[in-house]
Amino acid sequence: MRSRKMAGGGFIAGTGAQSPRGWVRVTPAAAFSPRDTAEGGVIFKKKMWLSNGFYHGSVLHRDLWSSSDGATWVRVLDNTPYDGYSEMVVFKGRLWAIKGSVWNSMDGVRWKCVLDKTPFGGRGYGEALVHGGKLWQLGSGPDVWSSPDGINWTCVCKAAPYGARYAAEVVSHSGRLWLMGGSTPEVNNPPEKGYAKSTTHNDVWSSADGAEWKREVEHAPWAPRQWFAAAVYRGEIWLVGGFDNVNKRNLADVWHSRDGIEWRELVSETQFSPRHEPAIFVFDGSLWVVAGNSWPLDNDVWRLECGGKPSRSAASRARGQAAREECAWSRDASRWGAMRKGFHEARAKMGxxxxxESAANVGMLLSDLTGSVIYRKDPYENWNDENRWTQNHAALWAALGQSQIPADAVWAETLSPALLGRYRALTLMGARIVTDDQAAMLRKWVNAGGVLIAGGAASLHYQGGGLRPNYLLSDLFGVNYDGNRDVSDPNKVDTYCIVRRGSMPKAVPGSSLDIVRLMVFRAVKPVASLGIYKVSDAAAAFLPGITPGTSCEYDMPLGYDKVKPGAARVLAAFANGDPALTVNKSGRGLCYFWTPVYPALCHVARDWETELKIYRFWPNVRELLAAMVKDGLAHQKAALPAEVTGVxxxxxxxxxxxxxxxxxxxxxxxxxxxxxxxxxxxxxxxxxxxxxxxxxxxxxxxxxxxxxxxxxxxxxxxxxxxxxxxxxxxx
Missing domain, CATH: 2.60.40.1180 (Golgi alpha-mannosidase II)
Structure with missing residues (x-):
């Protein structure tokens, strides 16, 4: 198989057309939220249309957007009536949504269901397209379907030779259907580093009628992949990005072919980030790549600039020029001066x-044993899977950062007296499993003057995951465990979990391990689920930075520990009198116990990363944590190494x-x-x-x-x- 790389500025062999000059970022952040698996590729009424999309944890965005220039996007609908992730096509002057049912619309606003149930069902990662004056659905199994009207469907091929293919790409080109790449649900051999039960391909198949298929290429020059995008542009098939399961990585390469057999790679000076499941459009004389998953999700828009004079408005040309100036920075001589200054500053700071090493005297204690045993069904499964344990700690880290508290992440499995000696305050949130050795070290450290800030369920489980009758560290906490409190009345719950399978988030019904493993949907603040706890007058001696009577919000269905105070003093309580925060003196040290199991999840955010700017904590939650750290240190006649204020x-x-x-x-x-x-x-x-x-x-x-x-x-x-x-x- 021959292949040629093509740099911008040359000619595409055999077409007589000037080749693309390179990718230009039209906008780094469109109006729609970051997403992948958005259904695009549709040009309707001189606009690009983008439907639905995947958010972390299988949360489905059900909105519909359109744009006439790629820079400005208008939300057409908040909640589309058709099936989530429906494939979108334009057919007979209407916009169509096809999956488990079939809908169409004359304007994208008013939709009509024309078929309640399709014979192929609501499969994932299929492809709908128009070919030969008919609608087609394929690419999510071995079967191929067509319809002249979207209502009457015929299975033209029950078992195509490419097998039970999914996450492939399908286009109509030169009078033939083309299927490329994708995966088959089988254990890969030789092993691939990504998903063990997904074997990816880089073959190319074509068919004139959808019934008889011919393998044109067994191994194309591009890497085997799934979750990529393809379109027909300037008389060629174009293939963009995707997920390389063999090497467990996202891709940013771009390939094109006039005949589906000989492929050339486009090499551009500017390029979008590697990503899978982007949306692709052919619009206004250009190829467009929109959104996708680069880990994290994206909502940027890229345009492939081409030779010739495609019709564009003055505003569009201005945006293209601005994007070129932004992306092609190496061509701007003034940028070199800025770079030179940066290098000189770095050289001055080299020493x-x-x-x-870190000088922080505050640590966030993490229990890998807890994460492995409690929060993963299989202790050996991939840590890339997000769960409530990682979500809570990412938010806790952000809360400390937003409070200008320098902190280190400290793994409980690495604890030693020497390591503990570096810190004056430690958080112990979500550490359901604490070993006997770790508990002994923590007791000695607190009694010597340390400040421990523990959260609900800390040290409440045996190493195998079973529930203890009481906290292993109950002597430090100064309280005894008396059960878990949550909300069982569904009318008082509008908190949702994020599920890995299925298109709808699942309501939080309780605190069983199957539930606590799931992340919590934090893009929207609940209303019915909120509970209040208030700081008491007794807090003045231990939290002088918090005014007595201050109210804090908690997401009640996430659960809190009901405790019986022993030596501890109650600093805050829920409306029913249950303690929400206690403090206990142990030796020369202090131990705060925050009974909510997930206090850091009291926020609104658009992602689960540790970037400070994406978190909006609910009133007084972050402030209470900061007070426990700073006032706790002050009580011990200690302080942060550096306190920065006025920022x-x-x-x-x-x-x-x-x-x-x-x-x-x-x-x-x-x-x-x-x-x-x-x-x-x-x-x-x-x-x-x-x-x-x-x-x-x-x-x-x-x-x-x-x-x-x-x-x-x-x-x-x-x-x-x-x-x-x-x-x-x-x-």
């Missing part, structure tokens, strides 16, 4: 960036140390890209015991920052910055 919540503070140089490097990262930069930041630095600060300065310019003494350290006003800054403190 401050060389493998520094937006999306500014993260990271502290690194170089003991041999007797200094800290304090990084400030603005995740929110604050317009005009971050202004008015102030620093309070608390050096190691017995040390005095001698200098505060900026490593990139070696300029000093004026400082003055305060209790336990120094304070300084920091310079304004954009995106990132670093200040060094020496003693």
């Amino acid at each position: 401050f960036l060389a493998a520094p 937006p919540e999306y500014v993260e503070v990271i502290v690194r140390r170089q003991p041999e140089q007797r200094r800290w490097m304090i990084h400030l990262r603005d995740h929110g890209s604050t317009p005009g930069g971050v202004k008015g930041a102030a620093l309070a630095a608390h050096p190691p015991a017995g040390e005095s600060v001698k200098r505060v300065f900026y490593p990139d310019t070696d300029a000093d920052a004026a400082f003055k003494a305060c209790e336990g350290g120094v304070t300084a006003k920091l310079r304004d910055f954009e995106e990132h800054d670093m200040v060094a403190v020496e003693w």
